[in-house]
Amino acid sequence: MMLDFQQYQHAFTAHIRDPKNNPKPNNVDEERMAVYREGVYNNIFESASVCFPVCQKTVGNQDWDATIRRFVASHHAESPIFREIPHELVKFLETDPATPDYIKQLAHYEWAELAISSMQTKTPSLSVETDLLDEMPVLAPAHLLLQYDYPVQKISTQFKPETSEPTYLFVFRNPHFDVHFVELNPMVYLLLDRIKQGTTGKEALIALAEQMQHPDPAAIITFGHAVLTDLLEQQAILGSTR
Amino acid sequence: MSVLSDINGVGLGLKRELIPQIQRHFQHPQPDALIRHIDFVEIAPENWIGAGGKYAAQLAWFVERYPIACHGLCLSLGGPDPLNIHFLKQVKQFLADNKIPLYTEHLSYCSDFYQNKPGYLYDLLPIPFTEEAVHYVANRIKQTQDILGQRIAVENASFYLKAPIATMDELTFLNAVLTEADCWLHLDINNIYVNSINFGFDASEFLKGVPAERIVYSHVAGHYQQKPDLLIDTHGADVIDPVWSLLEQSYALFGTFPTLLERDSNIPPIETLIQEVDKIARLQAAAAHIKCLTKSAA
Numbered sequence: 159m160m161l162d163f164q165q166y167q168h169a170f171t172a173h174i175r176d177p178k179n180n181p182k183p184n185n186v187d188e189e190r191m192a193v194y195r196e197g198v199y200n201n202i203f204e205s206a207s208v209c210f211p212v213c214q215k216t217v218g219n220q221d222w223d224a225t226i227r228r229f230v231a232s233h234h235a236e237s238p239i240f241r242e243i244p245h246e247l248v249k250f251l252e253t254d255p256a257t258p259d260y261i262k263q264l265a266h267y268e269w270a271e272l273a274i275s276s277m278q279t280k281t282p283s284l285s286v287e288t289d290l291l292d293e294m295p296v297l298a299p300a301h302l303l304l305q306y307d308y309p310v311q312k313i314s315t316q317f318k319p320e321t322s323e324p325t326y327l328f329v330f331r332n333p334h335f336d337v338h339f340v341e342l343n344p345m346v347y348l349l350l351d352r353i354k355q356g357t358t359g360k361e362a363l364i365a366l367a368e369q370m371q372h373p374d375p376a377a378i379i380t381f382g383h384a385v386l387t388d389l390l391e392q393q394a395i396l397g398s399t400r
Numbered sequence: 401m402s403v404l405s406d407i408n409g410v411g412l413g414l415k416r417e418l419i420p421q422i423q424r425h426f427q428h429p430q431p432d433a434l435i436r437h438i439d440f441v442e443i444a445p446e447n448w449i450g451a452g453g454k455y456a457a458q459l460a461w462f463v464e465r466y467p468i469a470c471h472g473l474c475l476s477l478g479g480p481d482p483l484n485i486h487f488l489k490q491v492k493q494f495l496a497d498n499k500i501p502l503y504t505e506h507l508s509y510c511s512d513f514y515q516n517k518p519g520y521l522y523d524l525l526p527i528p529f530t531e532e533a534v535h536y537v538a539n540r541i542k543q544t545q546d547i548l549g550q551r552i553a554v555e556n557a558s559f560y561l562k563a564p565i566a567t568m569d570e571l572t573f574l575n576a577v578l579t580e581a582d583c584w585l586h587l588d589i590n591n592i593y594v595n596s597i598n599f600g601f602d603a604s605e606f607l608k609g610v611p612a613e614r615i616v617y618s619h620v621a622g623h624y625q626q627k628p629d630l631l632i633d634t635h636g637a638d639v640i641d642p643v644w645s646l647l648e649q650s651y652a653l654f655g656t657f658p659t660l661l662e663r664d665s666n667i668p669p670i671e672t673l674i675q676e677v678d679k680i681a682r683l684q685a686a687a688a689h690i691k692c693l694t695k696s697a698a
Contacts, residue, residue, distance in 0.1 A: 166565050167478075175521075186561060193626075194523070202522060235519050238446055238484060275453055277452050278450060331453055
C-alpha cells in the first residue's frame with residue numbers, strides 16, 4: 159500500500175522518467191518541473207559522456223540522446239555508487255532492441271577501461287627471479303580478459319562493423335595506474351585463460367598443445383614463452399610465483 | 401578511533417581536480433602554506449566506496465593527513481523503495497576503514513519504485529512536506545542510525561518545487577523530522593538562501609527557527625540564477641554576499657561550527673578557491689572573538 163505522499167512521489171518520478179507517457183502531477187508548475195526532468199537527464203548524460211565517448215560519437219548525438227532518454231525512462235538502476243552508472247547503462251544496452259550489437263559490445267569495452275582503472279586489487283607476491291615457464295605467471299591484478307564478436311577497439315564513425323569478427327583483448331592496469339590493452343589471437347587468449355586459473359607457464363602450454371592436438375608441443379612452448387616474455391615487458395604480466 | 405570533534409574549523413569538498421593541487425601545496429607543519437586553513441575535507445561515499453587503483457592511493461593519502469567527513473548523496477532517506485541495507489553496510493565499513501567520524505545525508509530522495517521495481521535516479525528530489533512523510537523519513541533515519549551504530553546528520557536540501565499536497569512548510573518539516581529521528585542537523589546555508597528565493601520566504605527568519613543544539617556541521621556554496629526567482633543549487637560559482645551574511649548570522653546566533661565550502665563544477669584553481677576557505681576561517685575567528693568579548697563584558 160502506497161502512502162498518500164508516495165503516490166505523489168510516484169507520479170513525480172514517473173513523469174521525470176518518461177514525460178511523454180506520464181503526465182506531471184496535478185497543480186505542479188511546468189517550469190519548476192522541468193528543472194527536475196532536465197536535472198536527472200543531464201546528470202546521467204554527463205556520466206555517460208565521460209565513460210562512452212566513442213559510443214556517443216559513433217552513434218551520433220541525436221541517437222545517443224534518444225538512447226539516454228530510453229535508459230532514463232525504463233532502466234531500474236541498482237547501484238547507488240556513481241562509478242556504477244556506466245555499468246547500469248551497459249546492462250540496459252544489452253536489453254535495448256534499438257541498439258546495434260556492435261554498439262552494445264563497444265559500450266562494454268569502454269566501460270571495461272573505467273572498471274579496470276578503479277578496480278580494487280591486492281598486491282601480488284612475486285618470486286625474486288621471474289620464471290614464466292616453471293612458475294605461475296602473475297597477471298597484472300587489475301585486468302579483464304575479454305572476448306567480443308566485433309573488433310571493438312577499432313570502431314569509430316569511419317568504421318562500423320557489419321559482419322562479426324571474433325576479437326580477443328587483455329585490458330589491464332599497469333603499476334603506474336595507466337590502463338592499456340593488448341590484442342590477442344585465440345591461442346594466446348586461451349593461454350591467458352589457463353594462466354588465470356593459476357598454473358605454471360609450461361603446464362598451461364602443454365595443455366594448450368594437447369587441446370589443439372598440435373604435433374610439436376615443444377614449438378608451442380617456445381612460442382608461448384616468447385609471448386609471455388613480451389607481456390612481461392608490457393607489464394601485463396608482473397612476474398611469476400611458485 | 402576518530403571522534404566527531406576531529407571535524408573542526410573549515411573544510412573543502414574533495415573534488416578530483418583539487419586532489420593533486422592540495423597534495424602539491426601540502427606541508428607539514430603548515431603555518432605558511434597556501435592551504436593552511438583547510439582543517440578537514442569532505443567526500444561522498446558514492447564516489448569512493450569500492451574504488452581501487454590511484455583512487456585508493458589518493459584516499460589513503462588524505463586519510464593520513466586530514467580528518468574526513470562523509471556527505472552522502474544516494475541513501476534516499478525519503479525514497480519509496482526499501483532502504484538499501486547492503487549499501488549502508490558498505491558505508492559503515494567505509495567509515496571505519498577510513499576513520500571517518502561523521503556521515504551526513506540529504507533530506508530528500510534519489511530513487512523510485514517505478515513499475516514496482518526499485519531504481520536510482522541519481523538526483524536530489526523533494527520530499528512532500530506532510531505528516532506521513534515526517535514519520536516515514538524519521539523512521540528511515542532511525543533505521544540508518546541503528547545499522548551504522550552512530551548518529552547521522554541530515555541536511556536541509558535545496559529544492560525547486562513545492563508539492564501541492566504539502567501540509568506544512570519546510571522549517572516545520574525539518575524540525576519535526578530532526579526531533580522524531582533524534583538526529584543531528586547538517587545546516588546548509590546556501591540551501592536556505594536558494595529556497596528563500598525559490599519560495600519567497602525570509603532566510604534569516606528560517607535560520608532563527610532551526611534547532612541550535614542539533615547543528616554539528618554546515619555547508620556554504622555558490623549557485624546559479626536561472627531567473628530572479630529561481631536559483632539552481634549548482635555549487636558551480638562563488639559564494640554570494642547574502643550567503644556570507646547568513647553564515648555570519650548563524651555564527652552569531654549559534655556559535656561557530658565546522659563549515660565546508662562546496663564547489664562541484666566550474667572549479668577554479670586552488671589559489672583562487674582558497675580565498676573562500678580563508679574567508680570562512682576569518683568569519684569563524686571573528687565570531688569567536690566577539691563571543692570572547694561578550695563573555696568578558698558579562
